[in-house]
Amino acid sequence: MASSTPSASPPAAKEGYPQLSTSRPVAASTEGVIPINYTDPPDHTRLRRALIKEFTVARVQSLQPMIAAVVDALIDGMLEAGPPLDLQSRFALAVPTSVILAMLGIAYDEHGFFHERAGLVVSTNLDSALARQAQPDIRARMREILREKEKNPEAHDDLMERLIREQIRPGNLSHEEACSLLQSLVIAGHETTASIIGLGMLLLLRNPEIDRRLRDETSTKTAEQAVEEMLRYWSTTNFVAFRVALEDVGFRGVTIRAGEGILPQVVAANHDPAVFTRLPKRMPTLRLAIPFGEVEFKRGYLTHGLHALPVTWQADCGSTGAEGTR
Amino acid sequence: MKKVVADTTKCLGNGLCVMTAPRVFTQNEDDGLVQVIRPVPEAGDWEAVERAVNSCPSGTLCIVETDA
Numbered sequence: 001m002a003s004s005t006p007s008a009s010p011p012a013a014k015e016g017y018p019q020l021s022t023s024r025p026v027a028a029s030t031e032g033v034i035p036i037n038y039t040d041p042p043d044h045t046r047l048r049r050a051l052i053k054e055f056t057v058a059r060v061q062s063l064q065p066m067i068a069a070v071v072d073a074l075i076d077g078m079l080e081a082g083p084p085l086d087l088q089s090r091f092a093l094a095v096p097t098s099v100i101l102a103m104l105g106i107a108y109d110e111h112g113f114f115h116e117r118a119g120l121v122v123s124t125n126l127d128s129a130l131a132r133q134a135q136p137d138i139r140a141r142m143r144e145i146l147r148e149k150e151k152n153p154e155a156h157d158d159l160m161e162r163l164i165r166e167q168i169r170p171g172n173l174s175h176e177e178a179c180s181l182l183q184s185l186v187i188a189g190h191e192t193t194a195s196i197i198g199l200g201m202l203l204l205l206r207n208p209e210i211d212r213r214l215r216d217e218t219s220t221k222t223a224e225q226a227v228e229e230m231l232r233y234w235s236t237t238n239f240v241a242f243r244v245a246l247e248d249v250g251f252r253g254v255t256i257r258a259g260e261g262i263l264p265q266v267v268a269a270n271h272d273p274a275v276f277t278r279l280p281k282r283m284p285t286l287r288l289a290i291p292f293g294e295v296e297f298k299r300g301y302l303t304h305g306l307h308a309l310p311v312t313w314q315a316d317c318g319s320t321g322a323e324g325t326r
Numbered sequence: 327m328k329k330v331v332a333d334t335t336k337c338l339g340n341g342l343c344v345m346t347a348p349r350v351f352t353q354n355e356d357d358g359l360v361q362v363i364r365p366v367p368e369a370g371d372w373e374a375v376e377r378a379v380n381s382c383p384s385g386t387l388c389i390v391e392t393d394a
Contacts, residue, residue, distance in 0.1 A: 045338070052339030052358030057348075060341075 016244040018261035030139055033180045037240070047181060050167045054103075054159050063099070070098045092198035093190070100189030104182065105158025106145060113141065118190035138186060142179045195236040203230060232276075235267040285314040329392045330367065330375055332360045337386040346381065347374035360386060 036047045053059070074094050078085060097111045106114075120134035146160060153164040160182065167173040173181070204211040214226055243262040248255055256262060270276075288295070289312040296307040330350060339358035343351040350367045351360055367375050379387040 048338055049357065052353075053356065054358075055341070056339065056353040056355070056358045057341040057344040058353065058355075 016259035016261055018242045018244070018263050030136070030180065031176045033174070033176045035180055035184055037184065046172065047177065050163065050173050050178075051181060051185075054162070063103070066102060067095070067099055070095060070102070074098075087201060088194070088198045092201065093194040095197060096189055096193035100186060103159050103189075104185065105149070105156050105160050110141075114138065114186050115190060118187045121187050122191045135183070138183050139179055142182045142186070143175075146175070146179060146182070192237055196231060196234060199234045199236065200227070200230040203233070232270045235270045238265060238267045239263075241266070283313050286311055287313065327366065327392050328372075329365050329390055330362050330379070331365065331388055331390055332362050332386050333388075334359045334386070336384045338384045340383055342381050342383070343378035343387060346378040347371060350375050351378060 034043075036044060039047060074091050078087075078090055081090075093115065094111075097115055098108060101108055101111060101114070117134040117138050120128075120131045121138075123131050146164070149155075149160050150164055150168075153161040155161065163173070163178055163181075168175060168178050204214070210226075214223060217223065241264050243264070245256045245258050245260050245262060247258045250256075289310040295309070298305045298307055332351075337359040339353060339360070341353055341358075343360060344353055347367070349371055350362065350364045352363050353359065354361050364371070375389070379389055
């Protein structure tokens with residue numbers, strides 16, 4: 001709702017926009033440019049369209065051999081270093097960092113600089129001077145790299161060079177807008193992917209039977225489904241889509257007044273029992289029929305479980321059809 | 327007859343439709359915006375098309391009834 005309705009706006013400049021901290025506004029403009037994720041159309045459309053063709057499904061799929069080579073090289077490095085080591089920094093973070101820097105055409109030597117600052121940008125330690133300086137530092141480095149590439153934007157045919165040739169030179173994007181977009185890409189290219197790789201691995205390490213099923217599976221379909229499910233289950237980006245209502249807007253019987261902040265909760269939507277489980281949806285008043293203390297757990301078995309699970313519900317509240325369930 | 331239509335003035339090129347129903351949608355190589363390859367999908371593709379229409383974050387896609 002919040003991403004498709006024209007009556008809810010993200011610009012932090014607008015009154016009522018939810019801020020996590022007054023000392024470090026999430027969407028402060030730099031040199032008069034607001035980050036893309038805090039703009040409205042027509043600016044948002046123009047900024048976003050400057051990058052769409054770099055991230056089409058076909059283009060991203062064509063990166064697969066490069067990403068596989070990155071993954072293999074990192075595994076080689078870990079095997080060489082020997083156990084134990086930190087998989088989060090050596091692999092989970094190194095994969096997306098290597099990939100986004102390669103796409104942009106930035107030398108991997110720079111990864112430490114960008115990694116440290118991208119981490120601070122998403123930190124909730126909002127008042128640290130280091131955290132406040134992270135965004136300006138990334139922007140300043142982007143300006144330098146872009147200026148260097150502008151001297152010869154036909155050298156490597158990377159994303160930054162295409163942005164120079166196809167967007168900055170024809171006048172679709174200002175120099176500073178391009179720096180802002182690149183800043184957003186490099187930050188987004190670090191934390192979210194690194195988080196889900198680490199959490200996903202933790203999930204597999206804690207659930208050997210799921211891990212075994214994925215290893216034994218020859219079709220990539222199952223791995224794709226597992227990744228989708230991990231993204232839903234962990235919901236790592238819960239605080240990214242704040243909005244402010246531009247006019248009174250009704251939503252499921254609630255009126256959100258103009259100027260009120262909206263903080264959509266991705267994790268709540270991704271764990272909505274009405275959508276993601278059949279049983280609670282069709283039997284919404286389901287509850288234990290006996291006190292919890294009387295539930296009989298199995299003892300003396302190789303598997304842990306229950307002998308019986310007596311339940312009850314309000315008989316007129318059940319749904320007999322399967323419509324609307326999934 | 328049912329038909330899929332795309333309003334490319336709204337499209338933001340997320341590509342969810344291409345991943346969900348690759349036989350029906352593609353993205354223009356030059357601008358990344360949606361192209362409907364098969365406006366009248368085969369019977370077996372309708373379920374995926376409906377999911378694509380419902381999951382489009384910019385409200386670009388819809389299914390319409392036509393006389394033709």
